[in-house]
Amino acid sequence: MSIELYWGSGSTPAWRVQLALAVKGLPYTSHLLSFSARETRTPEFLAINPRGKVPALRDGDVVVNESIAILAYLDRAYPEHPLFGATPAEAAKVWRMVMEFESHGNPTISAVARPLLFGTWEADSSKVREGLPALHTELDLLAERVATGTMVGDTVSAADIVWFCGLQQLVRAATRPAAAGFDLGVWPLSARWPAIAAWARRIEAIEGYDATRPPHWAEGEHPSPARIG
Ligand SMILES: N[C@@H](CCC(=O)N[C@@H](CS)C(=O)NCC(=O)O)C(=O)O
Incomplete structure (x- = not known):
């Protein structure tokens, strides 16, 4: 599967996901959205996250919004370098x-x-x-x-x-x-x-x-x- 991340510069929730991907050493396709150009409100992005918020992550058929949910998903899908503890x-x-x-x-x-x-x-x-x-x-x-x-x-x-x-x-x-x-x-x-x-x-x-x-x-x-x- 290939991971795609939708994010915006300066979004600390999005930064969480970028750091999690770095900790796990997972490559991904980056979609940097412009807040000022309202790229979080396009029909294409609203189909991914109806709330129009980044981060959003797509991994094959799985789409996850909300940064902490994305961290939890990544940890289950890619257990190496655990983010939520070993015990x-x-x-x-x-x-x-x-x-x-x-x-x-x-x-x-x-x-x-x-x-x-x-x-x-x-x-x-x-x-x-x-x-x-x-x-x-x-x-x-x-x-x-x-x-x-x-x-x-x-x-x-x-x-x-x-x-x-x-x-x-x-x-x-x-x-x-x-x-x-x-x-x-x-x-x-x-x-x-x-x-x-x-x-x-x-x-x-x-x-x-x-x-x-x-x-x-x-x-x-x-x-x-x-x-x-
Ligand atoms: N609780 C959400 C917060 C997401 C959020 O508020 N994202 C902001 C940037 S920090 C956003 O996408 N704003 C764009 C907009 O409202 O158009 C998370 O942790 O993912």
Whole structure:
């Protein structure tokens, strides 16, 4: 079967899937869709995902939407280099960390990052400041969880991938000029959270990592750091 991935530059859910494919060393056909050209809303793409969202993956007759479902599918279809642990206990821990990102990590990061990324930091300045203590608490917890190198077991799992992509969104926001007015205390990560920086370096060392980075993040007036670790 040949894997096809529909993705968009800067979509962290899509980045999760690209990283999972890199961890597993699976080749795929890339379909990069332009958000600005509304390529996620064409009849052809809506036939793949009626919600018009990337990532979407096709593998022969199987079509999967939703990044975490795609990771779970890839792990069942291509078990080498497991993403959801090697034992039932590890699987439970990976799922717990993934769901903690969705329930806690993502909203906490978004509260601070989104106003900086989407140009609303002036109107939302109190929300950004109020979000900082919770953000620092999440980063403290993440640092504890990655202190041994990876979140679960000793290989990169779906938990690492999901948290890493979320962290990337935070770093992109924290390295924007507008962030200077907020004293986020987040960048460079190594200043306060060296364990997180070391963990990020490990993920950035995955073979093929560079090809997974959102292409447009390397461009423009304020490119994101090529490495966060
Ligand atoms: N929960 C979904 C989120 C997918 C999503 O929101 N994708 C956004 C990009 S990050 C998208 O495709 N937006 C395009 C649009 O709404 O037209 C997942 O994890 O796959």
